[in-house]
Amino acid sequence: SSGINAEWPLRPGYKEKHVGGVTLKDVESQLWVTEFAKFLKKSGKLSLPKWHDIAKTATFKELPPQDQDWYYIRAAALLRRVYLRQGVGCGALRKIYGGRINRGSAPSHHKPASASVIRTALRGLEEMKLITKHPDGGRMITTAGRRDADRIASQVMSSRS
Numbered sequence: 001s002s003g004i005n006a007e008w009p010l011r012p013g014y015k016e017k018h019v020g021g022v023t024l025k026d027v028e029s030q031l032w033v034t035e036f037a038k039f040l041k042k043s044g045k046l047s048l049p050k051w052h053d054i055a056k057t058a059t060f061k062e063l064p065p066q067d068q069d070w071y072y073i074r075a076a077a078l079l080r081r082v083y084l085r086q087g088v089g090c091g092a093l094r095k096i097y098g099g100r101i102n103r104g105s106a107p108s109h110h111k112p113a114s115a116s117v118i119r120t121a122l123r124g125l126e127e128m129k130l131i132t133k134h135p136d137g138g139r140m141i142t143t144a145g146r147r148d149a150d151r152i153a154s155q156v157m158s159s160r161s
Helices: 029-043 070-084 090-096 115-127 143-160
Strands: 099-101 109-111 131-133 139-141
Touching: 029 070, 029 143, 070 090, 070 115, 070 139, 070 143, 090 115, 115 131, 139 143
Parallel strands: none
Antiparallel strands: 099 109, 131 139
8 A cells, every 4th residue: 555546646636627738737746756767767868976876865864775766766756846846946855855863862853855966866857958947046847848747747647547
């Protein structure tokens, strides 16, 4: 029970008579992120940093990710966040992907995620022309990025229905 409704990949509250095409907002996030990560890996345009196999995603983590494709998954998740909230920056994304640090007998505290992982993934997505810098700071999605995201969303929708 992973929490994914495999029979129907629509987000809750989706209207039956939806006007227009399928967008990223219409499918479940986990399904979309895994499919877009496969798309990023297959395209070969997102270059992996040389430290991707030894890096942790945050200082509070004890081990690096066990999935070999974790960098593509993180990049896809970052693109989804930028799609949903234009102008989001590295600091806000660090807070979103942060978590709780175990301090032993002392109370736990929130720690932000690794800025290097987020920054290099955003730069890679910029090189692919999927996102660009926002005039007021942060990042925004390009028309090509929106087109690719919505195309993958429609593929997820058609494969699950």
